[in-house]
Amino acid sequence: MGRWLAGRLMKELGLVSCQQPTHRYKRGGHEHVAIPNHLERQFAVTEPNQVWCGDVTYIWTGKRWAYLAVVLDLFARKPVGWAMSFSPDSRLTMKALEMAWGNPW
Template sequence: MGRWLAGRLMKEPGLVSCQQPAHRYKRGGHEHIAIPNHPERQFAVTGPNQVWCGDVTCIWTGKRWAYLAVVLDLFARKPVGRAMSFSAGQQTDHQSAGNGMGNPW
């Protein structure tokens, strides 16, 4: 049985399909922001606290997403700051960077 016949047969008693509509993808064409790469992928650091690197990751906590921002010292390859939040934003990033400035991990 095809979908048109099934649709016509369902329409007679007033039945409606509960199938979700197809997902519509965004169209391309918008410009991406170019962010400069300051380390230029030169990760051979000669001492501590010269180059820090950071990343934000999303963690599913069972009911909602949590965002973990971590700042690493590239010489020691250890975290120097971190912050966790339930909303993604610059404040989480700033807290993780500020957490590493003079505060022990």
Template sequence: MFSIHRSSYKYWSGRPKAINSDFVELCSEVKAAYRISNGSAGARTIAEIVTAKGIPLSRYRASKLMKNLGLVSCQLPKHAYKKATQEHVEVANKLDRQFAVTEPNQVWCGDVTYVWVGRAGLI
């Protein structure tokens, strides 16, 4: 068509592209934002972090950069508390489940109840 051989075009199109310093800086900012979030930030959050630093970045471009850099957002699971295998009693059981008392102020008992309100537990 333009008197260019197909093999020449394939060779030209497969050549390494010139490295753009802005692209390298943007990739390093995306990696830094990912590291700051301990790997939990997705494309939206990374775009917000990088944009807050003064470098404009859309979430779509952040998604493409994350894919090229091999960064995947991983949410850490909640901490699973171990169940105690043995009961650790620090105070002796003086009442021994004898709740019938003859006079007031002989025995005092209490109970701790946690009421979960949102993310905070109230006693």
């Protein structure tokens, strides 16, 4: 069945295709190639607040993408700071770090 026939049959039956729009990342600026790897994949931490790590992820809210930045304490494996925004910029990560800095456990 060709796409035109499928479209005509769907129109006759009153069916509508509901496809999610694809998420397009914005191109970042200059990549920093010479960033040192201080952890060397050694994630065994003996005390709280020795090592924090972070991640930024995106969440579809139904109308637009929202971005969540989280700072984790590797000892407890729990978040110590987080922030949400509609733009994945440095302000988002700074808000998460500021919350973590004010709430170390």
